[in-house]
Amino acid sequence: MIKEFKKVLVANRGEIAIRIFRACCELGIRTVGIYSKEDKYSLFRSKADESYLIGEDKGPIDAYLDMEEIIHLAKRKGVDAIHPGYGFLSENYDFARMCEENGITFIGPSYEVMEKMGDKINSKKIAKEIGVPTIEGIDFSISDIEKAKDVCKKLGYPVILKASNGGGGRGMRVIQSEEDLVLEFERAISESQKAFGKAVIFIEKYIKNPKHIEVQVLGDKYGNIVHLYERDCSVQRRHQKIIEYAPAFSVSQNTRNKIHEDALKLARYVGYYSAGTMEFLVDENENYYFIEMNPRIQVEHTVTEMITGIDIVQSQILIAQGYSLDSDKINIKSQDEIKLNGYSIQCRITTEDPKNNFMPDTGKINLYRTGSGFGIRLDGGNGFTGSEITPYYDSLLVKTISWDRTFNGAIQKALRSIKELRVRGVKTNTGFIVNVLNHPLFIQGKCHTKFLDESKELFD
Numbered sequence: 001m002i003k004e005f006k007k008v009l010v011a012n013r014g015e016i017a018i019r020i021f022r023a024c025c026e027l028g029i030r031t032v033g034i035y036s037k038e039d040k041y042s043l044f045r046s047k048a049d050e051s052y053l054i055g056e057d058k059g060p061i062d063a064y065l066d067m068e069e070i071i072h073l074a075k076r077k078g079v080d081a082i083h084p085g086y087g088f089l090s091e092n093y094d095f096a097r098m099c100e101e102n103g104i105t106f107i108g109p110s111y112e113v114m115e116k117m118g119d120k121i122n123s124k125k126i127a128k129e130i131g132v133p134t135i136e137g138i139d140f141s142i143s144d145i146e147k148a149k150d151v152c153k154k155l156g157y158p159v160i161l162k163a164s165n166g167g168g169g170r171g172m173r174v175i176q177s178e179e180d181l182v183l184e185f186e187r188a189i190s191e192s193q194k195a196f197g198k199a200v201i202f203i204e205k206y207i208k209n210p211k212h213i214e215v216q217v218l219g220d221k222y223g224n225i226v227h228l229y230e231r232d233c234s235v236q237r238r239h240q241k242i243i244e245y246a247p248a249f250s251v252s253q254n255t256r257n258k259i260h261e262d263a264l265k266l267a268r269y270v271g272y273y274s275a276g277t278m279e280f281l282v283d284e285n286e287n288y289y290f291i292e293m294n295p296r297i298q299v300e301h302t303v304t305e306m307i308t309g310i311d312i313v314q315s316q317i318l319i320a321q322g323y324s325l326d327s328d329k330i331n332i333k334s335q336d337e338i339k340l341n342g343y344s345i346q347c348r349i350t351t352e353d354p355k356n357n358f359m360p361d362t363g364k365i366n367l368y369r370t371g372s373g374f375g376i377r378l379d380g381g382n383g384f385t386g387s388e389i390t391p392y393y394d395s396l397l398v399k400t401i402s403w404d405r406t407f408n409g410a411i412q413k414a415l416r417s418i419k420e421l422r423v424r425g426v427k428t429n430t431g432f433i434v435n436v437l438n439h440p441l442f443i444q445g446k447c448h449t450k451f452l453d454e455s456k457e458l459f460d
């Protein structure tokens with residue numbers, strides 16, 4: 001059954017809100033934006049067909065987390081569906097359920113699947129059950145230091161402590177020895193409690209110098225599911241992605257094929273629909289391990305769009321309306337039909353100062369000039385001359401996404417675009433990004449997840 005959407009509310013802000021408004025606009029759907037009082041002058045709100053202030057008496061983040069108010073507004077404004085973007089409410093299965101209970105379609109997977117797969121311990125357990133490789137560790141939450149010592153002794157150091165419902169690289173700690181464990185364990189627990197509302201910590205073996213490879217999947221509500229190949233997101237600072245690209249050309253085709261198959265196996269097993277990402281670590285011998293699933297759109301979805309020509313956000317919206325993958329609107333008739341074309345790189349340009357430990361910078365942008373041209377796509381948030389960069393939200397300014405027939409060509413286009421970019425008034429990380437793009441290991445696709453943290457010379 002198809003439910004045509006006339007109005008979609010985007011429960012998010014910044015660049016991803018604009019990205020979703022664009023997809024809706026192209027599908028002939030009217031858009032509703034929401035904004036906090038701190039975002040009163042932000043660009044994204046004026047890109048929606050209509051937008052409303054929410055959470056007036058709440059903080060800048062909490063305004064976007066107020067489920068009741070958002071649903072109440074959606075009902076008042078005759079909204080058919082809500083797109084949560086990434087972050088904020090995007091992985092909150094209670095919110096997804098509340099939407100459905102109020103007759104509003106949640107643009108994402110079913111809340112049952114979100115509940116199952118949004119939790120790292122649980123999704124790992126499911127992967128293990130069906131024979132998808134996972135990292136050795138415990139599949140229960142631990143809060144007792146003596147038990148933790150035993151577990152770590154059995155696993156052998158180094159290990160990693162993780163918050164089961166963590167995200168964005170937060171709540172993770174690499175532990176080299178029992179002394180380290182004693183020092184860090186309580187802190188990890190209280191950090192998880194503070195950041196995620198629950199102290200659910202688990203432990204797994206720490207993989208040395210892995211690559212982070214993730215598979216984009218897309219499924220409809222009728223059991224059809226495809227993968228859109230993989231992305232290499234190994235260029236990270238403190239476990240946070242900075243530059244992503246596709247395809248992951250330096251991992252052997254054989255390993256990549258196996259990872260695609262396992263991603264699909266897992267997605268099929270849980271009855272996944274909408275867009276989702278299965279994340280894997282690949283070690284130096286190309287052993288690979290499933291680490292988590294993200295049941296939502298990701299920041300780096302763009303590079304996959306560039307090399308497959310498939311609009312992932314539009315596909316999410318059409319799937320939520322009830323269209324099948326092979327319908328004329330989505331037009332993915334089979335897996336074999338999805339062809340790779342060239343290479344794409346996404347650089348996250350942030351208002352952070354690499355020379356000052358990546359401290360976020362704030363203030364007024366006095367001049368903002370971008371570099372576009374052939375092979376460059378810019379997905380921006382609040383970058384314009386005269387805009388105010390506030391301290392309340394993450395510091396992503398614009399995503400520079402380049403495409404070329406060769407990887408080196410994509411690097412050159414990214415460098416050229418960054419050269420043309422002029423931002424005055426606030427500091428950005430462009431110098432650092434340029435250093436990474438020019439690094440021989442990056443050019444060969446050989447960066448692993450610790451590369452940036454170990455290469456201090458890139459920060460100058």
Ligand code: ADP
Binds near residue numbers: 291
């Ligand atoms: P988050 O949800 O916070 O992003 P992930 O579980 O996706 O956390 O992991 C983020 C990053 O942390 C990975 O890309 C990798 O760099 C590092 N990481 C996670 N687990 C391990 C591990 N067992 N060994 C080594 N690095 C890890």
